[in-house]
Amino acid sequence: xxxxxxxxxxxxxxxxxxxxxxxxxxxxxxxxxxxxxxxxxxxxxxxxxxxxxxxxxxxxxxxxxxxxxxxxxxxxxxxxxxxxxxxxxxxxxxxxxxxxxxxxxxxxxxxxxxxxxxxxxxxxxxxxxxxxxxxxxxxxxxxxxxxxxxxxxxxxxxxxxxxxxxxxxxxxxxxxxxxxxxxxxxxxxxxxxxxxxxxxxxxxxxxxxxxxxxxxxxxxxxxxxxxxxxxxxxxxxxxxxxxxxxxxxxxxxxxxxxxxxxxxxxxxxxxxxxxxxxxxxxxxxxxxxxxxxxxxxxxxxxxxxxxxxxxxxxxxxxxxxxxxxxxxxxxxxxxxxxxxxxxxxxxxxxxxxxxxxxxxxxxxxxxxxxxxxxxxxxxxxxxxxxxxxxxxxxxxxxxxxxxxxxxxxxxxxxxxxxxxxxxxxxxxxxxxxxxxxxxxxxxxxxxxxxxxxxxxxxxxxxxxxxxxxxxxxxxxxxxxxxxxxxxxxxxxxxxxxxxxxxxxxxxx
Numbered sequence: 001x002x003x004x005x006x007x008x009x010x011x012x013x014x015x016x017x018x019x020x021x022x023x024x025x026x027x028x029x030x031x032x033x034x035x036x037x038x039x040x041x042x043x044x045x046x047x048x049x050x051x052x053x054x055x056x057x058x059x060x061x062x063x064x065x066x067x068x069x070x071x072x073x074x075x076x077x078x079x080x081x082x083x084x085x086x087x088x089x090x091x092x093x094x095x096x097x098x099x100x101x102x103x104x105x106x107x108x109x110x111x112x113x114x115x116x117x118x119x120x121x122x123x124x125x126x127x128x129x130x131x132x133x134x135x136x137x138x139x140x141x142x143x144x145x146x147x148x149x150x151x152x153x154x155x156x157x158x159x160x161x162x163x164x165x166x167x168x169x170x171x172x173x174x175x176x177x178x179x180x181x182x183x184x185x186x187x188x189x190x191x192x193x194x195x196x197x198x199x200x201x202x203x204x205x206x207x208x209x210x211x212x213x214x215x216x217x218x219x220x221x222x223x224x225x226x227x228x229x230x231x232x233x234x235x236x237x238x239x240x241x242x243x244x245x246x247x248x249x250x251x252x253x254x255x256x257x258x259x260x261x262x263x264x265x266x267x268x269x270x271x272x273x274x275x276x277x278x279x280x281x282x283x284x285x286x287x288x289x290x291x292x293x294x295x296x297x298x299x300x301x302x303x304x305x306x307x308x309x310x311x312x313x314x315x316x317x318x319x320x321x322x323x324x325x326x327x328x329x330x331x332x333x334x335x336x337x338x339x340x341x342x343x344x345x346x347x348x349x350x351x352x353x354x355x356x357x358x359x360x361x362x363x364x365x366x367x368x369x370x371x372x373x374x375x376x377x378x379x380x381x382x383x384x385x386x387x388x389x390x391x392x393x394x395x396x397x398x399x400x401x402x403x404x405x406x407x408x409x410x411x412x413x414x415x416x417x418x419x420x421x422x423x424x425x426x427x428x429x430x431x432x433x434x435x436x437x438x439x440x441x442x443x444x445x446x447x448x449x450x451x452x453x454x455x456x457x458x459x460x461x462x463x464x465x466x467x468x469x470x471x472x473x474x475x476x477x478x479x480x481x482x483x484x485x486x487x488x489x490x491x492x493x494x495x496x497x498x499x500x501x502x503x504x505x506x507x508x
Contacts, residue, residue, distance in 0.1 A: 058400050060419075060426070104120065111292070125284065129287060155203075161183050163207065182409075207242050218248055221260070243268055243272075254340050254341040274287075280343065350426060358378055367379060378417060385445070
């Protein structure tokens, strides 16, 4: 099944301006060509097309790292041909992954003994990490139910409606009911009280988000843990917690170390984090850490004697590159606690610069929180001008900025927001420049005749200069029809333009 979308209906050919000196004939767009072409031509053809992509560092929609130091870039290129799964052939790479797992486990306060090894694995991202954690919860719940002689065919998981789509994928792919806590205006994360109310004997875990993708806010994992402890005491269940720290896992330990969200809470049994977000590595690496060996059922771990040695593996795929694992180890030892703290503090400070700049315009309501992922999410206060957040996002692209606009999930769908993710490579100067460009965009949109007319008309109705209603039969007040309103707007606009011309023609 082809999931890609063809951008052009014609399959005539692919042309390249400069490659024509190497290739005189074009080749098909969606079929493999019959003949080879020079390497210079292949490079130039692809390079020409990629020029139309956006600039990654101006892509403020993405949490994913877009810059690393040249030394790390070199390590990545030197190891790009290593298959991570060949553990016997690349034992040092395997050792580096194990070191990363243990460093991250200690960062998340896993209850490890002096010489005890942490339980975890590197993944291609948090999506795979969540699938693995979810499978461990499901299998452990099934084993317990079977031992008690109870049915185990209707597992469910409780989350907020703000979860990333990978949770919906897990539920659908592995036949687990997804019970979502709905959001509400001005409260865009999961309510722990409502979440615990939804827990029943078939709940395999409650998933809390440390850094919502909607507005960067941290959910209250401590309150969730305390409420769930009480419910487990009363019910006799042992419902656990998984923390999806994809975005916040490398932020909270350095900016708010006193915040309890990790393995310091007894019901937190596993945590996932994205190395390619605030772990500061290019796309393609994530981590999942379990509290102890008991939280990862042994039957899920495969032992493969494939390339000369016993290879324990718990992944959804087999082959994958080693580069991102090595890059993660580089960042952990290169930066250390001090370096990560400096980077995260800088990101947070730049987020505050952007937030304050937007507030000074007087046009936006900030929906993100100061404690959370360095994200600034904001929406228009006054939409009577006739334009919305989607138009702002579209117009910003003319300045090179990629800023997403989207509506909130169920029960808050009437709220539309713009969101800017502050990464390591987004400087204070860029934050100030973005505010200036957003202000320019607002002025441009405000000055459009259709927008100006809409604003003027609304103000005139509010001031009583234009009557938006007519008197119907029996003295009832009836709202004017669309055509009547349009005619009145047109008349008002003509009068407005005439007055403007008259003012310009006056002799001072």
